[in-house]
Every structure is written in structure tokens, then in C-alpha cells.
Amino acid sequence: MGSNSFPSPMNRRLLSASFALALASVAQGQTVSTAPTLAAPGQPQRTGIPGGFEIIGESLVSAQQLFLGTEDKVYFVDKVEANPTQINGHPVWASEWALASNKQRGMEAITNSFCAGGNVLGNGTWLNVGGNQAVQWGGEPASAQDGSVGPYFNADGRTSIRMLDHCDEGDCEWYLSPVPSEQRWYPTLETLQDGSIIILGGCRNGGYVNDRFQDNPSYQFFPPRGNGESIPSPILQSTLPANLYPLTWLLPSGGLLIQSNWATVVLDLATNTEKALDNIPDAVRVYPASAGTLMLPLTPANNYTATVLFCGGSNIKTDQWLAPDFHPPTYPASASCVKLTPDVSGSYQNEDPLPEARVMVSLIQLPDGKVLALNGGGLGTAGYGNNTWAIGHSYGDRPVLQPVIYDPAAPTGSKWSIDGLSASLVPRMYHSSAVLLPDGSVLVSGSNPNPDYTVGPDVTYPTEYRTEIWYPSWYKERRPQPKGLLSQYSYGGPKFDIVLDSDDLAGDVENVKKVVVSIIRPGFSTHNMNMGQRFVQLDSSYTAYADNNTAVVHVSQLPPNPAILAPGPALVFVTVNGIPSVGKMVMVGSGQIAEQPILPVEALAPAEIVPKTAGSGGSSGGGENAAVGGVRISGSLVALLSFLVSVFVFGS
Ligand SMILES: *[C@@H]1O[C@H](CO)[C@@H](O)[C@H](O)[C@H]1NC(C)=O
Ligand SMILES: *[C@@H]1O[C@H](CO)[C@@H](O)[C@H](O)[C@H]1NC(C)=O
Ligand SMILES: *[C@@H]1O[C@H](CO)[C@@H](O)[C@H](O)[C@H]1NC(C)=O
Ligand SMILES: *[C@@H]1O[C@H](CO)[C@@H](O)[C@H](O)[C@H]1NC(C)=O
Numbered sequence: 001m002g003s004n005s006f007p008s009p010m011n012r013r014l015l016s017a018s019f020a021l022a023l024a025s026v027a028q029g030q031t032v033s034t035a036p037t038l039a040a041p042g043q044p045q046r047t048g049i050p051g052g053f054e055i056i057g058e059s060l061v062s063a064q065q066l067f068l069g070t071e072d073k074v075y076f077v078d079k080v081e082a083n084p085t086q087i088n089g090h091p092v093w094a095s096e097w098a099l100a101s102n103k104q105r106g107m108e109a110i111t112n113s114f115c116a117g118g119n120v121l122g123n124g125t126w127l128n129v130g131g132n133q134a135v136q137w138g139g140e141p142a143s144a145q146d147g148s149v150g151p152y153f154n155a156d157g158r159t160s161i162r163m164l165d166h167c168d169e170g171d172c173e174w175y176l177s178p179v180p181s182e183q184r185w186y187p188t189l190e191t192l193q194d195g196s197i198i199i200l201g202g203c204r205n206g207g208y209v210n211d212r213f214q215d216n217p218s219y220q221f222f223p224p225r226g227n228g229e230s231i232p233s234p235i236l237q238s239t240l241p242a243n244l245y246p247l248t249w250l251l252p253s254g255g256l257l258i259q260s261n262w263a264t265v266v267l268d269l270a271t272n273t274e275k276a277l278d279n280i281p282d283a284v285r286v287y288p289a290s291a292g293t294l295m296l297p298l299t300p301a302n303n304y305t306a307t308v309l310f311c312g313g314s315n316i317k318t319d320q321w322l323a324p325d326f327h328p329p330t331y332p333a334s335a336s337c338v339k340l341t342p343d344v345s346g347s348y349q350n351e352d353p354l355p356e357a358r359v360m361v362s363l364i365q366l367p368d369g370k371v372l373a374l375n376g377g378g379l380g381t382a383g384y385g386n387n388t389w390a391i392g393h394s395y396g397d398r399p400v401l402q403p404v405i406y407d408p409a410a411p412t413g414s415k416w417s418i419d420g421l422s423a424s425l426v427p428r429m430y431h432s433s434a435v436l437l438p439d440g441s442v443l444v445s446g447s448n449p450n451p452d453y454t455v456g457p458d459v460t461y462p463t464e465y466r467t468e469i470w471y472p473s474w475y476k477e478r479r480p481q482p483k484g485l486l487s488q489y490s491y492g493g494p495k496f497d498i499v500l501d502s503d504d505l506a507g508d509v510e511n512v513k514k515v516v517v518s519i520i521r522p523g524f525s526t527h528n529m530n531m532g533q534r535f536v537q538l539d540s541s542y543t544a545y546a547d548n549n550t551a552v553v554h555v556s557q558l559p560p561n562p563a564i565l566a567p568g569p570a571l572v573f574v575t576v577n578g579i580p581s582v583g584k585m586v587m588v589g590s591g592q593i594a595e596q597p598i599l600p601v602e603a604l605a606p607a608e609i610v611p612k613t614a615g616s617g618g619s620s621g622g623g624e625n626a627a628v629g630g631v632r633i634s635g636s637l638v639a640l641l642s643f644l645v646s647v648f649v650f651g652s
Helices: 015-027 509-514 635-651
Strands: 053-058 065-068 073-077 094-098 103-107 117-120 126-129 161-164 188-191 197-200 218-222 247-250 256-260 263-268 273-277 292-295 308-311 337-340 349-351 362-365 371-374 377-384 394-399 404-406 432-436 442-446 466-470 491-493 496-500 515-521 524-526 529-531 534-538 540-545 550-555 568-576 584-588 598-601 608-610
Touching: 065 117, 065 432, 065 442, 117 524, 117 529, 188 247, 188 529, 256 308, 292 362, 362 432, 362 529, 371 442, 432 524, 496 568, 509 515, 509 540, 509 550, 509 568, 509 608, 515 540, 515 550, 515 584
Parallel strands: 117 188, 491 598, 540 608
Antiparallel strands: 053 466, 065 073, 065 524, 073 094, 094 103, 117 126, 126 161, 188 197, 197 218, 247 256, 256 263, 263 273, 292 308, 308 337, 337 349, 362 371, 371 404, 377 394, 432 442, 442 466, 496 550, 515 534, 515 568, 524 529, 540 550, 568 584
């Protein structure tokens, strides 16, 4: 439980007592060395058209769930259904896509992973939790639950914790944790400060929305904490029927933001108490209204203060979901965007609305600090059924094919842009997903609002295997190739240097002022949420040389607070003047599920451009690095604050 007791990062009750203590510890020779460095990332390899989509093949299973496991491997997890590819004498419902070779292999997912949740542990092992009972044709219950009967030979997945270790050899497989979960369909998973995972909510048997007979309004942990029993959650208890896949983020304060139906709370895991924030305006954002949601970049400029963005969804009243006259496919989606900065205020603020109303929209964090919105439709909701008013089985309609980009740094009124972006080739309705790839493109797949594998000329929204790559506008620009990135990042600790050459700075030393070093966790994509998705900018300064347009960028480790980015694998990028390097997969934290070491932050040298020696009027002067958004504060102030903070955490 130690992981729950991290002090608020900037809590400074302290300074007097712990200051001396910490200095003493440092003086006693706390020697900390940085992790091994990585080879410089190269250039992207694909040939698609920037701003457009390209179909790269057909997936073996429908991409109900999707995540990037290594730099090369994307994992797909589907529900049990009649996918034509077979494995072990039954249809496959999980697979691995190797990006470089564009080859796929089926994987045995063991139990029915229908509407499971997922996330990655601090030691790099992925979890996939919950699911449905064993099924047969059409998603109907199978006559046995132990995997022994056809046609699908699947076992009950409702209490399964499926695990997949980090592996790039193309031969790793899912295995079951011997410790089961409680019965949960549509749970949310969020990784915590010690690299363990909280598993929240869900229902016991499934359905379009939840009801009190099968609700599981509680949370539990993996690895289990205490006696392993789950803990009741008042917000989940009070937000039926739209309390499935609760929208959940670990906040830098250490609290857990939970948004469910119209309600919002911050959960304090040290006391298991919830603090109510305002209701969310305009629209329901959780499944099945399925808005796009994302924590905006955490940066030195915003002092690592979290703001969460919610866009789209549907204004459906609590008693409307199950009303006989509610026919989702004709019900208009919402264009509303709102944002919340929960560690500062419990009130939502309006944000520029989406250009088009949208449900089932995914927000994908790009390494240039912007956010891609794609997938979904303009009418209806997530979910499917055999209703006469459904479109086939789909509860959603009118696909929105146009992607749109949000720039958190743009002025109000112009945050959304479709400039240079062409439409997707494929409607992406219920059960579609998307994830950022290391080269900055986005893999988009899925769409299957059907009880089983369903294709044919008469099917409006078939089981969709066509898999696309979306290319950012800068895809084919020459990417920076930073030398000296680390393979592992600590919370506080020694700074490190990366080297950018003249090509990396596009021949202009002034571009060093626009260098952003960031760590992105792309997350586990399902139901238009990317559980765990997050962007954290590392603090940095530089010594650059006008003589030869090169720079040494001085970079801090992560801030001394694992609630800013929980331990586990993530991608590191170096972006110069808006052009990101190819990302490298690295480990955040100790690589262990354990309370994370918190180290003093080493101050960075002031930013400096060394002028041309020949006196030919080269540029000079310092300055802060470009921030992704928000106001600038001086590099040295950040360094000082970080130092004070680390002193407290380290010395307490
Ligand atoms: C950064 O945030 C902390 C609270 O987390 C606050 O105490 C501090 O004053 C902030 N610093 C700046 C420069 O805004
Ligand atoms: C990660 O931790 C979990 C829980 O303790 C364990 O089951 C799993 O084997 C670990 N993974 C690795 C790669 O050590
Ligand atoms: C729903 O439709 C599917 C496919 O058409 C069918 O197999 C299934 O039996 C139906 N379920 C119910 C409950 O009617
Ligand atoms: C660039 O110039 C600086 C200062 O003259 C020098 O220290 C550095 O080694 C040079 N870098 C390269 C790559 O030539």
C-alpha cells in the first residue's frame, strides 16, 4: 500500500526539516548512474501519403482491442466469433501483427475476451481482464463453459486475467493468471504509481447498458492487495445504467479521476474515499455514448498539471437508455468538447466543439503534441442488438470518415483543423480502435457491430478486417536522429545529454529552442478509449553552437512523482520544430512492480546558444524550450522547483 502514500508532488509543508536531511543523503554519496543509451532512431519506412490513410492488409481477427506491445508488434484481441482463421481447432480471436514484415499470426486467447479491459503493468507484462461467458454461433451461450464444446471451444472469460509478457520474437502467448478477477464485463484498467493495476467496474454478464442485477460497482487490484477483496465505489453504485468502462486517469496529485454517466469524482486510494466534482456538461461521455477522451500533455510549462479533454458523446438522460421509444440509430451525437483540470478545479470548462458531432470517436496523442480524432459516427451509440430499428445490428449510423486534429496550443476558436487531412476509406463503427505507432503514424482497425462474424453485400456495417495506417502531415519529413537517449527513465535522478547534429536541427541552430523530449504511452485501445494513454514532456535545456548548427540537449529524467507517468514501457520521442523523431520503446521506472525510487532532480545548465566564433553575426542568447502548450516559465525556475520537490520527496 506504500504506493498510495506518495505525497502530492508539490506538497511543501516540509522544506525546513527534510531539506537538510536530503542534502545529507546526497552528500553521503548516493551514486546514481543513468541507464544504457539507445542507438539513434532512424527514418520511417512506409510509403503512404502524408495526411491520408493506407490499407495495409486484413487483420485475422476484428480489432475490438488493440495495443502496441513492442516497437514492431501490435496485438489484437477480439471477442469469440467465427473468424475464418483457425487456431488449435477453433476460430482465432487474438493475433499479433509484426509491423516491419507486415506478417500476422493467430494467438490463443484461452477464454472469451469480449469487452475486456487492458493496460500494462510496471514490469512490462500486459493484462487483459474480464470478458464474456463461453459462446456459440451468434454470441449465444455455449452448452459448456469450460472450453470443451464447439463450435468455438472457448471457456468462460468473465473472471479471467489474461497476461502477455513483453516479447519481440514472435512466439509469446497469452497465459492466465492463477489469481482470477471478480466477474467483470467492460472493466477499466489504470496503472498506478507502483506499477500495479486497478481494475474498476463492469457488469457480470454483459448487455448494452448495466443494470442493478448484474452491476459490479467496485474495484480491485492486480497483483491483489490486502485480502484481495474488492472495494465498493459510490460513483459506480450511483451512475447506473451508464457506468461501464468508467473513464479513469491517475492524476499527478495521486488521486484517481473517475467519470461515469454524468458524475465525476476523484478517488483517494489511501482512504478509499471519493470527492465529488461537477457533473459533466452537455453529453454522456462513457460507453455506450463513447466520447473521445484524453489527458492532454503534461509539460514543464503547465507544471505537470493534468487537464482531461472529453469530445463528442451523446446527450442521453439516465432514464432514456432503456425506454422503449429510444432508438439509438436515429439519435444525434454531440459535438461538445469540455475539459477538466481536476487537481486545480472541480468545474468543467468549455472547449472548442468538434467540427462534426460524433460518437465512438478515438483521441490519439501524437508526438508533436497534437491530438488526432478519428473513427465513429454522427448518429446513435455504441452497442448492437437484434432490434428491428438497428442498422443490421448496429446501434450507430452515419459514419464520420474525416479525421480532425486538435492543437492544445492553438487559440480558442481554432483548436480543430482538417487542413491537409483526407478521409478514411473505411467506416469505423462500434468495436473499432486505433493506436500510435513508433514512426508517428496511427494504426486503425476494427468495426464490428455484430453478434458474430458478419459479412456480405447486404451488410451495412460488416465485421471489418481492413486495417489502415493514418499518416501525419510530417510523416515524410527528415526526422531528427538524436544520439544518447536512454533505455530507462527514473523519477528524478541524473540529467543526461542528447546530441543533435545540423541535419537534426534542419541546418538552423535556432531550432534548438523548439526541441521537445517526450515520453508517450500509447495505451490499450478499446471502445474508443486508450487506457493508459499519456504524454509527458521531459524538462530540458541546451548548449547549442551557431558555428556548426549542432546542439547538446540537456534532459531531465521524469519528474520525481510516478503519478505523473506510472512505471512500465512507453515510447520516447525527440521533436524538433514540430517534426518528431521515430519513437523508441523504453522502460519508465524500475521495471518492477514496487514502490518506485524517487531521486533528487539534477539541475540543468541554463540554455545557451554559443555564438559564431568568427564574429560573423551568428545568433546568440538563451531561452526556454518550446512548450507544447500553455504559458512558459523559466527553465531555471522549473529546475529550482523540481529540486525543492525532490528534496521533500527524497527526504521524507
Ligand atoms: C506547480 O504546481 C504546484 C502544485 O502541484 C504549485 O504548488 C506550484 O506553485 C506550481 N508552480 C508553478 C510555477 O506554477
Ligand atoms: C510482472 O508481474 C506479474 C505480477 O507479479 C507477474 O505475474 C509477471 O510474471 C511479471 N512479468 C515479468 C516479465 O516478470
Ligand atoms: C441475434 O442475431 C444473430 C445473428 O443474426 C443470431 O444468431 C442470434 O441468435 C440472435 N439472437 C437473439 C437473441 O435473437
Ligand atoms: C560544433 O562546434 C562546437 C563548438 O565549436 C564543438 O564543441 C563541437 O564539437 C562541434 N560539433 C561538431 C559535431 O562538429
